Amino acid sequence: QQLLGNNRVRAVAMSATDGLTRGMEVIDTGAPINVPVGGATLGRIFNVLGEPVDNLGPVDTSTTSPIHRSAPAFIQLETKLSIFETGIKVVDLLAPYRRGGKIGLFGGAGVGKTVLIMELINNIAKAHGGVSVFGGVGERTREGNDLYMEMKESGVINEENIAESKVALLYGQMNEPPGARMMRVGLTALTMAEYFRDVNEQDVLLFIDNIFRFVQAGSEVSALLGRMPSAVGYQPTLSTEMGCLQERITSTKEGSITSIQAVYVPADDLTDPAPATTFAHLDATTVLSRGLAAKGIYPAVDPLDSTSTMLQPRIVGEEHYETAQKVKQTLQRYKEL
Template sequence: MPNIYNALVVKGRDTVGQQINVTCEVQQLLGNNRVRAVAMSATDGLTRGMEVIDTGTPLSIPVGGATLGRIFNVLGEPVDNLGPVDTSTTSPIHRPAPAFIELDTKFLIFETGIKVVDLLAPYRRGGKIGLFGGAGVGKTVLIMELINNIAKAHGGVSVFGGVGERTREGNDLYIEMKESGVINEKNIAESKVALVYGQMNEPPGARMRVGLTALTMAEYFRDVNEQNVLLFIDNIFRFVQAGSEVSALLGRMPSAVGYQPTLSTEMGSLQERITSTKKGSITSIQAVYVPADDLTDPAPATTFAHLDATTVLSRGLAAKGIYPAVDPLDSTSTMLQPRIVGEEHYETAQRVKQTSQRYKELQDIIAILGLDELSEEDRLTVARARKMERFLSQPFFVAEVFTGSPGKYVGLAETIRGFQLILSGELDSLPEQAFYLVEVKEIILSTNSGQIGVLPNHAPIATAVDIGLLRIRLNNDQWLTVALMGGFARIGNNEITILGNDAEISTDIDPQEAQQALEIAEANLSGAEGFE
């Protein structure tokens, strides 16, 4: 008799003579030399009397460098029409979680190079993060940027597990990864990610096990190659949903809300394998669907118990053109504690959240009465909050082909320093637009010695800036003109920082108010007594 979880292969021909080869997984031993197994692919054409072969082992899949840049199904078979994969190194998908003695219990921050994540909801190395976001808010781009950054900054690789995904979404992700260079078509071995899909049209057995297939590939990179791995699971709810379907097929009594009675056990068997060991780490980012927005539903509630951080993408921020559209107030992390991240990081993050929360509270008042009706203190809070909101924006490496702006990896120390400058009021004189991290083609400054033009890769200089117009040529060749009340400019490392005494974008200046100010100034000057 085959053991539980053994793989069975059903071979034969259907009624029209087509070859059938279906892999099943043993789930129950019924006695009298009978077992109950769940199919991992379509069962069309199966008939009684077909030959069934016990492989003697659980499902085994190819692992290692041969998987990078390729797309697999739950059985570890390539489905990208790029030829066979080296199967000399394989691993069973059912494995025990690492022993306690092997675990790395240190609280280490997983730096992503994405400002809003690293400051307000830092990821834990070897932790689990829930990613909440609807369609069109930048979830796919954020996923690809994380895959790109871990490869460059941490020397790691990524595994993407599409659990119950739409076929179209999986195809779109694959195409975008090729366009952005995450998957290298010319040299597949240099790719940074392996993809495993169990699509919506697959049987529940495949959707239930595809998460384990992706996790097994990630475990090999962690345990054998001793690398830091990023594991994406989209969507973890579909894993639970598939388990519920299989449970019904096996005749188990349903539990609360119709879910399987083994819900917590199944979730734990997957989540407990996602952890840090002394050799490497698996950091998992899991998309979480919440049925009917009910957070008390057993599926998301069981998932939440395993998460170390939540990253919430806001449609409101995306509508403003601020990417990544991570909501600074709704995103949380268990790592944001002074004893883990340090007092400076913690205090800065809390002040950013407090300022953002106050701005959110004032938005209704602003919409009804206007900004001028606020107190001076509240106006200052709103101005700083809007600057911080824009400073949270960041150009991504994987979006370069779409935006034309080179990506930027921002270190944690630089992020903290930037927000401290905004909160302290040192940058109150700068306009909001100055806080977008954008790439420009040219800047024209007014200095004591006349106007100077600054192009990319300009020699490092520091100079005083006169009162006058600051002209900025953007990547789309449009010019942005800013009235600057003098200040200081520093150029270096292909970046320019301008600190102004006061500044206002020319399109924001009221012509009538400007004319009145000019007339008053001329009158004052004409009436002033000269010096002898």
């Protein structure tokens, strides 16, 4: 991360640092982290280094890819606009998702972000028919386990013939050090998705739960790497780090990556630098409200706070647009009363 001179550098640990002492010899591999990609990854669970952690034996590593890559060039990008149906009525009517776009699910603790992501995986991954990549970035291990079991039950992961599975899972959970837990696992998941898009020319779904933990990890190690903390104690390189990840999630002439990201909102404050930085990259935002969740209305989508660049008459049609606007007017009037 940083060269101090005199053969000394600052680096980020990708696994536990127990037993490490000053003066130990460090060997430079001369290469970035390379992870397995392609069909061999489907139906399996990996860690940040691309090592399988599901006790199902080794993975074919004949095709690997480095996790640090540049974003596609302007000339390669695809700008066609089309709607991505989710089957969740409040979303499809008021803030529709874009195929090949980036979508954020914003909410505080316990308002149903992960449950909504699991519902979307259920609705989309089954009907979509293509491949999905799920990146569990710094979330609860229990949720990761639940998701794995649920996918096996629904057939998205095929236990009899693992190669026919439709999803690859990557977990860097809460119990791991910040380097592995969050800073890099998002990039590992994205690298696998990019291979399906660029080489297999497929439309891929990339689920990231939770993108806030990616930022949080950067902030944890930022001061240790000798960087001055910025607003609210976040790293000064917050926008750059987020940009490096988000700019790679895009649609090219070969295929598309549609990304659905859960974004934890600290203390329900949408102006916090982490969610505020994420907002800039998204095509659609679904904001989950604690007030609605408290009333027992699920999914707790706030229809007035959620936005989408796709809600235009020329894309969704006049009738859809007019209906959505009338619904919003009625809800706004109800809120005022």
